[in-house]
Amino acid sequence: MMGTPSIKEVARRAGVSVGTVSNFLNRPGIVAPDTRQRVQESIDALGFVRNEAARHLRAGKSRTVGLVVLDVANPFFTDLAEGAEALAYEHDTLVMLCNSKTDPVREGHHLDQLEQQRVMGILITPFDSSDPQLTALVERGTPVVLVDRAADRGLCSVSVDDHLGGRLAGNHLIEAGHRRIAFIGGPFTMQQVSDRKAGITAIVAESNDVDLQYYEVDVMGVVEGRAIGERIAAMPVRSRPTAAFLANDLLALGFLQAMAVAGLRVPRDMAIVGYDDIDFARAAAVPLSSVRQPAELLGRSAMELLQEEVQSSDRHRHRQVIFQPDLIVRESSDFKRRR
Amino acid sequence: MMGTPSIKEVARRAGVSVGTVSNFLNRPGIVAPDTRQRVQESIDALGFVRNEAARHLRAGKSRTVGLVVLDVANPFFTDLAEGAEALAYEHDTLVMLCNSKTDPVREGHHLDQLEQQRVMGILITPFDSSDPQLTALVERGTPVVLVDRAADRGLCSVSVDDHLGGRLAGNHLIEAGHRRIAFIGGPFTMQQVSDRKAGITAIVAESNDVDLQYYEVDVMGVVEGRAIGERIAAMPVRSRPTAAFLANDLLALGFLQAMAVAGLRVPRDMAIVGYDDIDFARAAAVPLSSVRQPAELLGRSAMELLQEEVQSSDRHRHRQVIFQPDLIVRESSDFKRRR
DNA sequence: ATGGGGGATTTAGACGATTCAATCGGGGGT
């Protein structure tokens, strides 16, 4: 007949006022035991379910947090999401996971939606952290924490030192004797990518006989890695890089597949270092060297900062947390090349 | 100073009534051009953002759909989610992705939250489709579509023929000459798992000299696969299975790693067939045979059914869509064993 | 000049839960 019953019907059936039902729901302690029982019985009988939209409207703030990531299909981000969700759960908060697919338009759309929902805050790995839409949203008062990306201005952020990550990878490859190295990632406008690129570039610059080539992709997925791999495998041996550093593991996995298809041996003909150290990197055809980021911790910390900001909004000081990456060396780059 | 401005402040600044602003927002056509301009100017100046909670309360129904999956870290489910989201996007609907982690308690918690939000519908891969909580929710009127699981009663569902999947895998292994086969998955109470188990069991029953062993796990992840793999690798050769069929690819990947560590050759000493055919299966140390499910299509179809149900709620006929799985044979099982 | 027509705009409730000031009722103290 009618839709879900409201507090009003519950009250009528229990023979009390709506105020009492609300008290029962929010401060059961102040309701007399027998009243309490009658209300409970009424709720059960009617199958009453609280209307979150109404409470939210009244309260002015919601209990959900938006998490916008670049690619849900990337295990790095699902690990990150798990970390964030674990903490949210403890705070009785919901997480709304949004996938921007590295597309500013989709990202903007999600931000709109989240702001309209008046979420209590947003965790985001932005495509471009100086996006005016994001800035405007922050100025209008939605707490935002940048994830996997250091904040410059007045924002909290949780990130990993990508420049160091790039240096670690570069140093490792140079020490192994490689003199022609490819850096593959993209878009280069993304800070994570450009920092990793800058990191390896800086290390390469220290030795003056290493050639570093850059390859840019639109999206960092397995398919794109395979495509670049095919291109590079087809190069003449004299100019072809002997090592590749890829800005994430999906790219690296695709790249590795292309090497196998082209008949190039890894690591002898081509050494490979990826980024993120997702679980699958270890299980790959040739176990993948990778720069590890603490994904789950990243998510957890970001949510922590957000909760902190929301709770002590009066005088909150923005913090930028930075973690250190680790290079995990596996078979894909474990080969000493003679000069 | 004050929080986000409401329609009321917009109206005041533009010198019109709230009704006009609302009209501007919802039926711009009936607002006079110059009024329209003034309202727009007011909105921009004030940085007005619609309050979804309020519209939702008024309208009685929300524009978000809940998607509850067993494991977001499993690419099968993220692919599925992408399919669902793609269609949702076209319908101007939001998707709230929830991760039950194969835990009925978490699942219940998510269902509570979603119902309180009065979501327009729920897509769920339930732990147990006869869960009374789920049934109650449906009876209270929330449209639910079962995903990756056939509905028995009055519900829409989108699934893949798991029994057939089990038969395909079993048949393939038996034809390759295996006579001791392990089935690994769990919990067995989950219909997907039990159907796959029943499928291979049925095929095995047709030849009376094949021994099928069952191994149950709590959660189907890489870690659990590795653990079972270690256990099986430690068995004496005479009783050890020569082939394993695992109820998903994460298990299979972990299992494969354990074989490598134990020094067993795949497929010679141990043939492996997984399930889902996630992207990483192909890139594994030994490319994995797997029963492919059309994950993205599954998500897309489920969302389609839901939208259909929501739109024509008057007389909606529940439908059960069933897709066929395909066996993809790769190196991990490509070996003929002599009788 | 007057009435009507119709487009534009306004007004007045909902929607459901929460909160707070107001009220009720009963028991204890004098």
Place this chain on the structure above:
DNA sequence: ACCCCCGATTGAATCGTCTAAATCCCCCAT
């Protein structure tokens, strides 16, 4: 017997948006 106090309960106002009915106003036709 009276009053006071306090715990329990009530009722009304509120949050921001939408809609249906009502009003306004300008212009045209008679």
